[in-house]
Amino acid sequence: MLRTLLAKEFREQWRTWKMVVFMAVFLITGISSPVLAKYTPALLKSIPNLPAGLADFIPTPTLADSVAQYLKNTEQFGILLVILLTMSVMAQEKERGTAAMLLTKPVSRSAVILAKWLTGMTMLLAGLLVDGLACLAYTAVLFEPLPFGAFWILNLLLLVNLGVYLTVALMASTLARTQAMAAAGAFGGLVVLIILGSIPRLGDSMPGQLANWGSSLVLKGDITAWPALGVAAAMIVLALVIACLRLEREEI
Amino acid sequence: MIRIENLVKTYGSVRALDGLSLNVKPGVVYGFLGPNGAGKTTSMRILSGLARPDSGRAWIMGKEIGKPGSDVRSLIGVLPEEPAFYGWMTPREYLRDFVAPLYAMRGQVAARRADELLEIVGLQEAANRRISGFSRGMRQRMGLAQALVHEPMILLLDEPVSALDPAGRKEVLDLIETLRGKTTILLSTHILADVERVCDVVGIIARGRMVVQARRDDLLTRYVTPLFEIETDNGFGNWLEWVGKQAFVIHVTVSGQTARVLVKDISMAQKALLESLAGEAISVRRFEMVHPSLEDVFLRLTGKEA
Numbered sequence: 001m002l003r004t005l006l007a008k009e010f011r012e013q014w015r016t017w018k019m020v021v022f023m024a025v026f027l028i029t030g031i032s033s034p035v036l037a038k039y040t041p042a043l044l045k046s047i048p049n050l051p052a053g054l055a056d057f058i059p060t061p062t063l064a065d066s067v068a069q070y071l072k073n074t075e076q077f078g079i080l081l082v083i084l085l086t087m088s089v090m091a092q093e094k095e096r097g098t099a100a101m102l103l104t105k106p107v108s109r110s111a112v113i114l115a116k117w118l119t120g121m122t123m124l125l126a127g128l129l130v131d132g133l134a135c136l137a138y139t140a141v142l143f144e145p146l147p148f149g150a151f152w153i154l155n156l157l158l159l160v161n162l163g164v165y166l167t168v169a170l171m172a173s174t175l176a177r178t179q180a181m182a183a184a185g186a187f188g189g190l191v192v193l194i195i196l197g198s199i200p201r202l203g204d205s206m207p208g209q210l211a212n213w214g215s216s217l218v219l220k221g222d223i224t225a226w227p228a229l230g231v232a233a234a235m236i237v238l239a240l241v242i243a244c245l246r247l248e249r250e251e252i
Numbered sequence: 253m254i255r256i257e258n259l260v261k262t263y264g265s266v267r268a269l270d271g272l273s274l275n276v277k278p279g280v281v282y283g284f285l286g287p288n289g290a291g292k293t294t295s296m297r298i299l300s301g302l303a304r305p306d307s308g309r310a311w312i313m314g315k316e317i318g319k320p321g322s323d324v325r326s327l328i329g330v331l332p333e334e335p336a337f338y339g340w341m342t343p344r345e346y347l348r349d350f351v352a353p354l355y356a357m358r359g360q361v362a363a364r365r366a367d368e369l370l371e372i373v374g375l376q377e378a379a380n381r382r383i384s385g386f387s388r389g390m391r392q393r394m395g396l397a398q399a400l401v402h403e404p405m406i407l408l409l410d411e412p413v414s415a416l417d418p419a420g421r422k423e424v425l426d427l428i429e430t431l432r433g434k435t436t437i438l439l440s441t442h443i444l445a446d447v448e449r450v451c452d453v454v455g456i457i458a459r460g461r462m463v464v465q466a467r468r469d470d471l472l473t474r475y476v477t478p479l480f481e482i483e484t485d486n487g488f489g490n491w492l493e494w495v496g497k498q499a500f501v502i503h504v505t506v507s508g509q510t511a512r513v514l515v516k517d518i519s520m521a522q523k524a525l526l527e528s529l530a531g532e533a534i535s536v537r538r539f540e541m542v543h544p545s546l547e548d549v550f551l552r553l554t555g556k557e558a
Contacts, residue, residue, distance in 0.1 A: 004353040008338075011349075015340040097336030101398070104300045104330040105354045106323060251303040 001107055005115035013123060022081060026127035029077050030134025033070040037061050038142040063143045067218050070135045071158075071211045074128070078162045082124060083186045086169035089116050090247070091182035100252045110244040113174060117240060120166045121159075128155045128162075147218060154214030160232045161210040165190060167239040174243040207232035253278045253406060253436045254299065259308035261294050261460075268294040269305065270460035276453070279433045283451030283468070284440040287554055291460040292440040293333060296410045299438070300330045312406060326355065329404035333411045335395030339384030343375050343394055346383065347401060355402035369397040374423060388415040396424060407437045413446060425450050444547045454546070458554040471549060478518045479548060480525060483510045483538040491532045498524065503552045509537075512548060 013019040041058045044050075090113070093099035103109065132155045139146050172185030197208040209228035216223035254276035261269040269291045276282045286292050297303040299310055304318055315322040337346055344366055352362035370376045373393040378386070383394065392415045399407060412428075413421040428437060428450050441447060447454055448468065455465040466474065488511060495513060496504050500521050502514040515521035518541070529536055 001354060004350065007353075008350055012338065012340065097332065097334060098338060100302055100332055101336055101395075103302060104325060104328070104332075105351065106326040107354055251297075 002111050002115055005107065005111055006118060009115050009119035010122075013119065018085060019123060022085060022123055022127055023130055025077055025081055026074075026131040027134055029073045030070070030131035031138055033073050033135055034066040034138040034142050036073075037065040037069040061143070063139065063146070064219050066135070066139045066143050067146070067154075067215055070131075070139075071154075071215055074131055074158055075161070075208075075211055078124075078127070078158065079165050079190065081127070082120065082162050082166040083169045083190060085123065086116075086120050086166050087173050087182045087186035088179045089120075089170065090173040090243075091176045091179045092173075094252060095178055103252055109247045113170070113240070113243045113247055117167065117170055117243075120170065121163060124162055124166060125159060128159055131155075147220075150217040154211075154218050157210040157214040157229070160229065160236075161207045164193070164207045164232050164235050164239075167236045167243075168193070171239040171243040171246075174246050204228070205231050207235065253313060254282075254438060255311045256295065256299075257309050259295065259298060259305045259310060261291075261298065261303065261305050267460055269298075269308075271308070272457065272460060272462055274455050274462055274465060276436060276438055278436055280452040281428060281432055281437045281439060281450050283447035283454045284438055284457065285442070285444070285447055285454055285550060286440075286457035287442065290457045290554075292457060293410055294460075295457075296330070296332075296408050296438070296440060300328065300408055301325060326402070327404060328406045328408055329399035329402070331392075331395045331399045331407070331409045331412055333414070335391050335398070337383045337386075337391065337394060339382060341383055342380050343370060343383060343397070344379040346394070347397060351398050351401045357402070365401060369400055372400075372427065373397045374420075389417060389420050392416055393420070393424070396427070403435075405435060407431070407435050407439075409437060409439045411441055412439060413443065414441070421446070444550055448546045456550055456553050463553045468546070472546065478515050478521065479542055480513045480515065480521065481510060481538070481540045481542050482513065482525070482529070482536060484529075485509070485535040485537055488534060489532055491528060491534060494528065495525070500524065503548075505548070505551055512542075514548065514552060 010019075013022075038061050041061050044058050045055045090099070093102070099112075102112065132151065136146055136148075136151060168189035169182075169186035172189055173182040176182035176185055193206065193208070197203045197206040203209065204225070205227040207228055209225040210232060212223050213225040213228070215221070254274070256272055256274045259269045259272045260267070272291060272295060274284075284292050284295070294303065298305050299312065299317065301317060301324070310317045312324040313327055315324050315327075317324060338350075341350070347366035347369055348362045352358070352365055357365060367376070367379075370379050373396055375390065375393055375397065378390065383391070386394065392412065396409075396412060399409070409428075413424050416424060425446060428439070431437060432450075432452070439447075439451065451468055453466070454468050454471055456463045464471065487509060488506070492504065492506060492511065495501055495511075500515050500517045502516060504514070505512045513521070513525065522541075526539065529539075
């Protein structure tokens with residue numbers, strides 16, 4: 001049953017071009033991050049009539065700039081992409097009536113949620129793989145090779161971080177009856193996570209801290225964020241459980 | 253086969269089902285008849301597991317709906333009033349790759365069944381077209397096909413022919429005829445001619461309650477009260493108001509220049525009706541005693557008066 005639901009979800013992502021757009025954005029992010037890190041200072045220096053001495057303050061780009069650019073771009077575009085990809089998946093099925101058609105068949109309602117979540121997480125994993133490979137290659141050419149193992153651990157931490165947004169968006173989509181309500185819920189979740197992440201001390205335990213940990217791993221720093229990893233995992237599990245319970249009890 | 257006892261379901265202040273009970277025996281085509289808002293779709297949704305009753309119980313093949321461990325969904329095929337599909341799929345993909353595997357049918361078995369059903373519902377020529385471009389009628393045929401994939405013992409059809417043209421209606425009703433005896437069918441509709449044509453048993457529901465439940469022929473016999481059909485050239489004027497108040501009149505319906513008057517006492521009615529029509533100077537083209545149709549019975553029982 002889960003196999004059939006997964007096959008339908010993946011085929012839908014492919015047929016509706018969502019998968020292509022998703023991968024293309026991650027590929028562009030992976031290529032553009034080291035390129036921007038390398039050439040932005042040179043572009044700034046080339047601006048005509050730059051005040052005297054200012055060019056001396058523009059630093060020479062390093063590997064750390066490439067990593068910082070990669071993290072910033074992947075987080076920003078990744079969060080937007082996973083929310084846009086996920087926020088309507090369940091609400092749309094309810095609104096259009098396809099959920100009613102599906103749920104009269106012998107399928108578990110939790111399996112429907114799980115199939116959508118697994119599809120989203122697999123897409124995200126594939127996107128980060130494309131993103132990471134592009135970044136690895138361009139960084140090696142423009143700067144120096146990134147530490148391979150640490151860089152992929154950074155990407156795993158990004159997967160968990162972005163997975164929180166994906167699961168919260170899926171939960172919003174399941175709680176809502178319309179796509180508009182689902183969108184409001186998903187972006188509301190984003191705002192709440194941003195606010196919680198900016199609160200001193202509490203922010204250190206929020207999923208956003210995982211990017212700093214990943215960066216530190218690559219650049220041989222000493223930051224860790226185990227509490228943030230635990231909180232992120234707990235948020236994913238909680239949002240999934242809420243989504244499953246809601247659909248199990250909902251009248252379609 | 254299907255049993256419902258005292259189902260109650262409210263949506264806010266609206267009581268959609270108000271103690272509905274019914275009983276459908278194996279192999280029959282049961283016409284679930286009622287005006288819009290009578291509770292037909294709500295009953296279907298409860299039977300198919302999409303909604304829960306506030307109180308009351310329902311069983312399908314002895315399994316109580318909503319009870320843990322008694323999932324009836326593999327026993328039933330459901331066609332909702334407005335079937336919805338994934339528009340990016342083709343009908344063949346939908347049946348073969350999506351619906352059939354949900355009933356553990358895969359590979360050649362699923363492919364064969366999908367092609368068979370597409371032929372039965374007349375969609376073989378559109379088998380590889382995207383469903384998003386389908387008309388409402390084509391979607392309804394597709395809905396019927398998906399309900400039949402696993403050859404269910406029970407079919408719940410909510411207004412299965414309402415979106416079809418006359419030819420499509422005939423085809424679907426013919427298909428329902430072929431399932432008679434093999435599959436138990438609960439068919440909700442407001443098209444009385446269809447019920448009269450295919451249903452063995454009729455349940456008439458109004459305001460969430462069962463008004464009457466009987467074999468179609470028994471129902472017509474039971475309510476075979478005398479009925480006069482009167483056709484005029486110049487309308488009825490105030491006569492309709494007068495006739496509706498007479499003690500010997502049970503029910504009056506009007507369609508254009510024709511009135512159908514159900515009465516208790518033939519001889520008294522015949523005399524009084526003719527005299528009153530003459531007294532009102534109504535130009536009568538036809539005055540005839542006829543047998544009531546299911547529509548007359550339905551309108552009488554659901555309280556719709558002229």
